[in-house]
Amino acid sequence: MKILSLHCDYIKFKPVKKALKDAKELAEKDKKEKEVREALVIFTAVESSDNEKIVDVLVENIKDIASQVKAETIVLYPYAHLSSQLAKPELAENVLVEAEKKLSKEKGFKVIRAPFGYYKEFELKCKGHPLAELSRELHVEEGKAIVKEPEITDEIRKRLLREISKTKLDTSKLKENDHRILGQKLDLFSFNEVAPGMVFWHNNGLIIFNELEKYWREEHKKAGYEEISTPQIMDAKLWKISGHWDKYKENNFITKYEGRDFLVKPMNCPGGMLVFKTRPRSYKELPMRVGELGKVHRTELSGVLAGLFRVIQFTQDDAHIFCTEEQLESEIIGVIELFKKMLGKFGFKDYKFSLSVRSEEKKDKYLGDDKLWKKAEDNLGNALKKLKISFERCPGEAKFYGPSLDVLIKDSLGREWQCSTLQLDFNIPQRFEVTYTGPDNKEHVPIMLHRVVYGSLERFIGVLLENTNGNLPVWLSPIQARVLSFTDRNLKAAGKVLEALKNAGIRADSDFNPDTINEKVRNAELMKIPYIITIGDKEEQSNTIALRERGQGNKPIFDMKIEDFIRKVKEEIEKRL
Numbered sequence: 397m398k399i400l401s402l403h404c405d406y407i408k409f410k411p412v413k414k415a416l417k418d419a420k421e422l423a424e425k426d427k428k429e430k431e432v433r434e435a436l437v438i439f440t441a442v443e444s445s446d447n448e449k450i451v452d453v454l455v456e457n458i459k460d461i462a463s464q465v466k467a468e469t470i471v472l473y474p475y476a477h478l479s480s481q482l483a484k485p486e487l488a489e490n491v492l493v494e495a496e497k498k499l500s501k502e503k504g505f506k507v508i509r510a511p512f513g514y515y516k517e518f519e520l521k522c523k524g525h526p527l528a529e530l531s532r533e534l535h536v537e538e539g540k541a542i543v544k545e546p547e548i549t550d551e552i553r554k555r556l557l558r559e560i561s562k563t564k565l566d567t568s569k570l571k572e573n574d575h576r577i578l579g580q581k582l583d584l585f586s587f588n589e590v591a592p593g594m595v596f597w598h599n600n601g602l603i604i605f606n607e608l609e610k611y612w613r614e615e616h617k618k619a620g621y622e623e624i625s626t627p628q629i630m631d632a633k634l635w636k637i638s639g640h641w642d643k644y645k646e647n648n649f650i651t652k653y654e655g656r657d658f659l660v661k662p663m664n665c666p667g668g669m670l671v672f673k674t675r676p677r678s679y680k681e682l683p684m685r686v687g688e689l690g691k692v693h694r695t696e697l698s699g700v701l702a703g704l705f706r707v708i709q710f711t712q713d714d715a716h717i718f719c720t721e722e723q724l725e726s727e728i729i730g731v732i733e734l735f736k737k738m739l740g741k742f743g744f745k746d747y748k749f750s751l752s753v754r755s756e757e758k759k760d761k762y763l764g765d766d767k768l769w770k771k772a773e774d775n776l777g778n779a780l781k782k783l784k785i786s787f788e789r790c791p792g793e794a795k796f797y798g799p800s801l802d803v804l805i806k807d808s809l810g811r812e813w814q815c816s817t818l819q820l821d822f823n824i825p826q827r828f829e830v831t832y833t834g835p836d837n838k839e840h841v842p843i844m845l846h847r848v849v850y851g852s853l854e855r856f857i858g859v860l861l862e863n864t865n866g867n868l869p870v871w872l873s874p875i876q877a878r879v880l881s882f883t884d885r886n887l888k889a890a891g892k893v894l895e896a897l898k899n900a901g902i903r904a905d906s907d908f909n910p911d912t913i914n915e916k917v918r919n920a921e922l923m924k925i926p927y928i929i930t931i932g933d934k935e936e937q938s939n940t941i942a943l944r945e946r947g948q949g950n951k952p953i954f955d956m957k958i959e960d961f962i963r964k965v966k967e968e969i970e971k972r973l
Contacts, residue, residue, distance in 0.1 A: 397446050397454060398478040399534075400439040402520065403465045403528040407437050409473070409518035411511045416485055419513025427838035432508050436467035437520065442488035449536045451494045457532060458495070459503055463907045465527050470499055473510040473518075473890055485513060504622040526555040554607075559591050571809070575861040575862040576703040581872070582923060583865055585704070593701045593708030601875035603903070605711075607872050608853055609689055611741070611972065612713050619734055621685040621715055626667025628691065632657035637827055638666040639763050647694040665821075665846055669828040672718060677832040682842060683723050687715035689853075703812070704858030711853040718830070724843055728779040728801075728818065731847050735803055735816045738849050741972060742860060747805045749785055751776060754799065755792035762796050768822040773799045773897075776820050783934040797823045798846075803894045809858050813857070815851040820844075866924045867946060871972045876965060877904040880916045882932030889936040893929060893958055900962045917944065927965065 410429035411422060438458055442450065458470060472492050476482055483491075489512045499505045500635060510516060524529050529552075565587075567577055579585045584601030584732075587594075597605060613623065629651065635641040640648070640662060649660035661667065668686055677684070693709050700706055719727050739747065754762050754774050762769070763965040776799055780787050787801070803816035821844045824830075850856040860868070870876055877897055881890040887908055897904035907916045913930060920928045928944040930952070935941055941961060943953045967973075 397443055397450050397770070398441045398533050399454070399457070400475070400478060400530070400531045401458075401529070401821065402437045402439070403467060403523045403525070404435055404437050405521040405523060406431060406433045407435060407471055407473075407518060407520040409510055409516050411514040411516050414513060415476075415515045416513035418485070419511075422511055422514075426511060430633065432469060432471050434467070435469040435471045435508070436465060437463050437471040437473055439473050439475035439478060441474075441476055441494065442483040442491050443479050444483050445535070446483055446487070447536065448487075448494075450534060451491050451498065453534045453536055454491065454495050455498045457534060458505075460500060461527070461530060465525070469506045469508070471508045471510065472496055472499075474512050483613065487777050488696070495885070501657060509704065522925065526552060526559055540712075559873070560588060573862050573865045575701075575858040577706075578861045578866040579703070584861075584874070587703075591709075592698055593696055593706070595704065595709070601857075603624060603874040604857060604868065604872055605853060608850065608857070610802045611738075612689065612849065615685050615734065615738055616685075616715070619685070619730065621687040623687050623689075624668065624671050626661075626671065626690065629653075629658050629660050632659055634666050634670075635659045638663075638669075638824060639797060639827065640666070643671065643761075643763070647696075649693050649695060660693045661690070662692050662694045663690065664688050664712060665716060665824060666784070666828075666943050668714070668716045669824065669830055672716075673828065673916050677718075679720065679832055679834045679840075682832060683717055683719035683727055684842075685715060685717045687713070689713055692928050704854040707852070707854050710855070713848050713850045713853065715847050717847070718825075718832070718842040719845070720834075720840075721843060724775055724845075725779050725782070727845060728776065728820075729783060731818050731845065732779075732783060732801075735818075735849060739803070739805070739816065741802070742957060744805050747803050748788050749787040749800045750793075750804060751780065751787050752790045752793035752800045752802060754794045757948070758792070762794065763827070764797070764823040769799070769952070772820040772822055774816070776801050795819055797821050800846075805859060807862050809862070813851075813855060813859055814855055816849050817847065819846040821846055868924070869973060870926045870965060873924070873926050874903065875905050875923060875925050875968070877927040878920045878923075879904060879906045880913060880928060880930045881906075881908045881937075882913055882930055884910065886931045886933065886936050890931040893931055893941060896958055897962065900966060901912055902962065902965055921946070927961075929961070 408429055408431045436458070440454070462470065472495060474488065474492060482488065492509055492512060496507045496509045500507045504653055542878070565576055565580055570577055576722050579601065582600060583598050584604065585598055586596045588596060616623070632641060641659070645660055647662055650659065651658050659695050668688065671686065672684070672817045690710055691709060691711050696706060701708070701892075717727050717731070754769050780801070798819050798821040800819040802814045802816050804812040805815050806812055825844045830842060832842055834840045835948060879890050879897070881887050890906065890908065894904055894906050907919065909916070924946070926946045930942040930944070932942065938955065940955045941958055943956050943961060945953070
């Protein structure tokens with residue numbers, strides 16, 4: 397079978413005379429011109445190699461195309477000119493009749509079928525988007541549906557290219573320090589409608605991302621965490637056990653593999669359960685702290701996506717702590733201390749704690765019984781009181797599997813963002829039948845803590861960029877130093893300085909263009925580079941550098957030895973200043 401699909405503003409058609417002697421007589425209403433608006437028109441030619449099974453293939457293909465162009469009305473139009481190897485008229489008409497039934501009754505489309513066996517005159521207006529005109533060749537081979545897509549023509553390719561090149565940031569309503577503007581100016585990241593709500597990290601932005609991950613790994617290793625990595629897509633049965641399949645269904649990306657439902661993970665925790673269950677565990681192994689920098693996907697309406705602050709794909713710095721009830725308090729305290737230490741590294745001090753608990757009116761939204769929930773909420777609240785940390789109690793804000801302690805950070809505009817969070821979970825370990833052998837040689841269910849420090853690395857970077865106006869600390873800056881040549885005479889000496897910086901592990905670049913030194917300095921300042929080094933005749937002769945430090949105004953330091961500068965910067969990087 398061959399089909400040509402046209403997404404049309406309208407199509408008008410009218411039977412003129414019989415093309416087949418045995419064609420059915422038409423009722424008077426069917427002899428008149430018919431106009432159908434906003435329709436997906438499917439011109440079809442059933443071929444001699446087809447059989448009755450081609451109906452299902454045709455229906456599924458029409459459903460696929462209709463979903464892509466968002467069409468609700470289908471016009472089935474027999475069009476013999478698409479093929480020179482036509483099937484017998486009886487088979488061809490029957491295929492269209494059966495397709496009409498399936499599309500209308502089973503798939504819910506409004507279907508109009510043009511008369512079969514008649515010459516017809518028609519007029520249509522096709523829409524202009526890239527998917528408005530598609531042709532396909534359909535087959536059934538050994539019971540399997542085969543679709544042969546036509547080659548992409550040069551015209552279609554150019555249309556598609558125009559579509560994916562349209563993405564442009566509208567800065568008219570954004571503040572000057574908005575992370576989206578900074579991301580563009582500093583060449584950190586971009587977005588494109590081919591992947592809504594997903595970040596395209598450029599080299600500069602990926603340096604920041606990787607440095608945050610590196611710091612995370614170092615601090616978690618010191619705190620006794622092991623790092624794991626779990627698959628991106630896992631069988632639906634895992635998510636049904638965890639509860640995400642039902643309780644989180646509006647946010648799930650579902651796919652299929654060999655007839656089985658799979659889910660692109662919205663959370664990292666179920667994978668962590670399987671790692672714990674790979675072998676019997678003893679109480680001597682607890683507390684067991686397992687961390688994962690895992691990418692997760694959650695569907696969002698396009699209207700709420702907002703740069704790095706609200707995305708579809710993001711990286712969570714998850715960790716799961718399995719412990720006994722006796723260890724719980726010290727583990728909660730340890731997590732809070734880690735929060736304070738890591739957030740303090742970035743200068744965040746204006747934050748508050750909130751305790752999200754279950755809504756008493758809507759208990760059916762949550763997993764687990766009343767006793768478990770009261771026990772979980774009391775444990776978190778008591779730990780906070782013992783640490784003398786004030787907090788706000790928020791009824792109805794808990795996760796479906798347990799209460800949570802959230803850290804809310806204020807950004808430069810006073811908005812609050814939940815980054816760090818600690819969730820106490822009695823439910824998931826029970827649902828997964830996670831156990832350890834206690835000192836009494838009996839099986840016990842561990843208490844589990846979920847927690848993140850950054851939360852979403854993407855959101856954290858957005859908040860960090862806006863709070864610093866892009867003036868990141870030296871250790872996080874994509875370019876830590878830029879070397880400028882005063883004149884062309886100084887190119888060789890400037891090149892040696894650049895090489896020395898790179899050999900010392902400093903992220904450095906250069907501006908050896910034939911611009912004025914003022915232009916070069918201004919360009920470096922626009923890129924928020926912490927250190928600007930100038931090499932002129934004086935510096936070349938004395939084997940020194942002239943140094944401008946970000947934030948110090950136009951007050952260069954002269955006669956500095958390159959060795960002293962390297963020592964200074966390496967210390968700042970090592971101490972993450």
